[in-house]
Amino acid sequence: xxxxxxLDIGGTQMRAARFALGAHTPQEIRKVPTQTPxxxxxxxxxHLVESVWPSGGAVRAIAAALxxxxxxxQGVLLTAPNIPQWRDYPLPARLEARFGVPAAMDNDAxxxxxxxxxxxxxxxxxxxxxxxxxxxxxxxxxxNDHILHGARGLAGELGHLTVLPDGPLCGCGQRGHLEAxxxxxxxxxxxxxxxxxxxxxxxxxxxxxxxxxxxxxAAKGDALARELLAQAGYYIGVALADxxxxxxxxxxxxxxxxxxxxxxxxDPLRAAMQAHVMSPEYxxxxxxxTATLGDNAGLMGxxxxxxxxxxxxxxxx
Amino acid sequence: xxxxxxLDIGGTQMRAARFALGAHTPQEIRKVPTQTPxxxxxxxxxHLVESVWPSGGAVRAIAAALxxxxxxxQGVLLTAPNIPQWRDYPLPARLEARFGVPAAMDNDAxxxxxxxxxxxxxxxxxxxxxxxxxxxxxxxxxxNDHILHGARGLAGELGHLTVLPDGPLCGCGQRGHLEAxxxxxxxxxxxxxxxxxxxxxxxxxxxxxxxxxxxxxAAKGDALARELLAQAGYYIGVALADxxxxxxxxxxxxxxxxxxxxxxxxDPLRAAMQAHVMSPEYxxxxxxxTATLGDNAGLMGxxxxxxxxxxxxxxxx
Numbered sequence: 338x339x340x341x342x343x344l345d346i347g348g349t350q351m352r353a354a355r356f357a358l359g360a361h362t363p364q365e366i367r368k369v370p371t372q373t374p375x376x377x378x379x380x381x382x383x384h385l386v387e388s389v390w391p392s393g394g395a396v397r398a399i400a401a402a403l404x405x406x407x408x409x410x411q412g413v414l415l416t417a418p419n420i421p422q423w424r425d426y427p428l429p430a431r432l433e434a435r436f437g438v439p440a441a442m443d444n445d446a447x448x449x450x451x452x453x454x455x456x457x458x459x460x461x462x463x464x465x466x467x468x469x470x471x472x473x474x475x476x477x478x479x480x481n482d483h484i485l486h487g488a489r490g491l492a493g494e495l496g497h498l499t500v501l502p503d504g505p506l507c508g509c510g511q512r513g514h515l516e517a518x519x520x521x522x523x524x525x526x527x528x529x530x531x532x533x534x535x536x537x538x539x540x541x542x543x544x545x546x547x548x549x550x551x552x553x554x555a556a557k558g559d560a561l562a563r564e565l566l567a568q569a570g571y572y573i574g575v576a577l578a579d580x581x582x583x584x585x586x587x588x589x590x591x592x593x594x595x596x597x598x599x600x601x602x603x604d605p606l607r608a609a610m611q612a613h614v615m616s617p618e619y620x621x622x623x624x625x626x627t628a629t630l631g632d633n634a635g636l637m638g639x640x641x642x643x644x645x646x647x648x649x650x651x652x653x654x
Numbered sequence: 655x656x657x658x659x660x661l662d663i664g665g666t667q668m669r670a671a672r673f674a675l676g677a678h679t680p681q682e683i684r685k686v687p688t689q690t691p692x693x694x695x696x697x698x699x700x701h702l703v704e705s706v707w708p709s710g711g712a713v714r715a716i717a718a719a720l721x722x723x724x725x726x727x728q729g730v731l732l733t734a735p736n737i738p739q740w741r742d743y744p745l746p747a748r749l750e751a752r753f754g755v756p757a758a759m760d761n762d763a764x765x766x767x768x769x770x771x772x773x774x775x776x777x778x779x780x781x782x783x784x785x786x787x788x789x790x791x792x793x794x795x796x797x798n799d800h801i802l803h804g805a806r807g808l809a810g811e812l813g814h815l816t817v818l819p820d821g822p823l824c825g826c827g828q829r830g831h832l833e834a835x836x837x838x839x840x841x842x843x844x845x846x847x848x849x850x851x852x853x854x855x856x857x858x859x860x861x862x863x864x865x866x867x868x869x870x871x872a873a874k875g876d877a878l879a880r881e882l883l884a885q886a887g888y889y890i891g892v893a894l895a896d897x898x899x900x901x902x903x904x905x906x907x908x909x910x911x912x913x914x915x916x917x918x919x920x921d922p923l924r925a926a927m928q929a930h931v932m933s934p935e936y937x938x939x940x941x942x943x944t945a946t947l948g949d950n951a952g953l954m955g956x957x958x959x960x961x962x963x964x965x966x967x968x969x970x971x
Contacts, residue, residue, distance in 0.1 A: 406935075464805040478900075480804075485797065487902025488781040489935070494899035497932050499892055502818065509932035511895075575816055578828075582811035583795075583900065585804025615814050615826035618723075618806070 450477025767794025
């Protein structure tokens with residue numbers, strides 16, 4: 338039985354999983370720390386791939402989800418947080434040279450979008466937006482069943498839309514981006530400011546709450562925590578109305594840790610989106626839903642990319 | 655010699671032009687009012703097409719630029735301003751039935767984008783954004799040499815991005831869209847408010863100036879007029895920074911009447927875009943330019959669409 342290998346590579350850990358062709362549950366899955374003493378990240382990765390290599394049957398393709406921007410024209414990962422060794426790093430070429438198998442890569446947000454489209458909340462849709470709300474806000478766009486990359490692979494940065502001109506500083510250095518007002522980091526910052534100003538809440542300032550504690554407090558009914566999630570949902574909804582006008586998708590998938598708050602985030606999100614859309618035509622047959630693949634979205638997207646890579650290499654000998 | 659027929663249909667007038675295959679200048683071009691007594695718009699259009707029909711040689715395809723939203727799944731023009739007779743109107747099917755020739759349609763902003771991409775300021779680019787700044791703000795997006803339509807043909811509404819939350823009312827009924835702060839209509843409204851508040855200018859309140867007079871005054875050095883163009887350029891620039899993050903194009907083409915002010919609009923636009931982009935990577939090899947096809951952009955886009963239609967029908971017998 339031929340197989341595919343999917344990789345999910347982060348600054349902290351790397352995961353590798355082997356799947357039988359057409360299967361969605363791995364035959365084998367392993368993870369290791371990305372940085373280990375006495376081994377380069379490439380050596381660590383190659384050993385990891387070997388550890389899931391099948392004893393029989395061919396590996397038809399390997400695909401990797403990566404944490405940084407990619408230049409597809411040159412076939413290199415430009416940079417990756419916490420992997421300083423990988424600068425302008427030609428991962429697919431290195432994998433192909435080492436294992437003699439077709440290889441491909443994409444960034445983790447794009448592959449999370451592809452994963453949800455192929456195996457998760459977005460199955461059956463051809464035009465899909467995926468937004469991940471965690472420390473930052475990332476995104477991926479599926480248009481006509483393909484990932485939007487743009488000219489050099491830098492498209493789909495859906496968290497870096499200006500929603501509040503001259504607003505709070507964003508992780509990217511600009512102001513008022515969606516990420517700066519609605520990410521987990523932004524919600525935590527707003528919670529601290531609210532607590533410091535004396536707004537009553539079961540949240541404590543010592544230590545200041547992270548997004549996870551705020552979500553837990555919201556689930557228990559804390560008014561401040563709910564207001565903060567609602568405000569984040571509002572801005573995400575306004576941004577999604579803009580994205581409806583731009584992309585006219587049929588499916589919006591919201592992932593990332595903050596999305597685990599479910600309707601506490603999604604109800605105000607939907608309300609703001611519906612209030613800000615220019616025509617009800619954009620809402621017809623539109624699905625707005627949370628992601629279903631959780632932390633496996635990137636890995637499953639890498640599997641979807643491996644499937645495509647195997648098919649393409651088969652078609653073009 | 656085989657030919658193509660391009661149509662540019664507006665609420666006021668319709669134009670038809672016949673081109674030899676591969677040529678960019680028409681062999682024949684005619685225009686008529688869209689609404690004429692005693693004739694439906696369809697009859698008027700059919701007569702117009704007949705008036706440019708060649709005496710010899712085959713017409714390989716007809717394509718039309720239309721002023722309203724299109725449902726591509728159903729193949730109908732949904733609505734068109736000032737053409738109430740055309741509601742859910744299957745124009746390509748009607749043209750094919752009447753003339754026995756492959757036919758296609760798209761909206762005028764999308765085809766202006768395609769026209770600039772094929773024959774105008776965007777030649778040679780594969781990822782292009784076109785923004786037309788006139789009474790409203792429209793747009794078209796070329797991704798990998800194809801028009802972005804979205805699931806139902808409603809994508810690419812680039813003027814309806816929220817740039818100023820709770821800002822002025824937009825033509826679409828929402829607030830603070832780019833169109834509401836930077837279109838010709840918005841500039842004229844701002845000029846009137848400034849004049850009423852007593853700001854000195856060579857512009858007169860009687861009658862209140864339109865965007866065209868403001869552009870003329872700016873060209874002559876009027877400080878208020880220049881400030882208004884600069885402010886519009888600023889907001890367009892902020893929106894374009896967002897669009898760089900979303901699409902990662904290599905070419906931005908600015909068309910429409912307001913773009914005739916050239917660098918009085920484009921200099922502040924470029925400055926705002928560069929100040930708001932999250933990484934200089936997005937500016938590498940980026941061309942920002944005014945449109946070159948002027949009022950012919952839609953017609954030339956229809957020619958580009960007719961070329962494609964002829965090729966596709968040839969390939970799929």
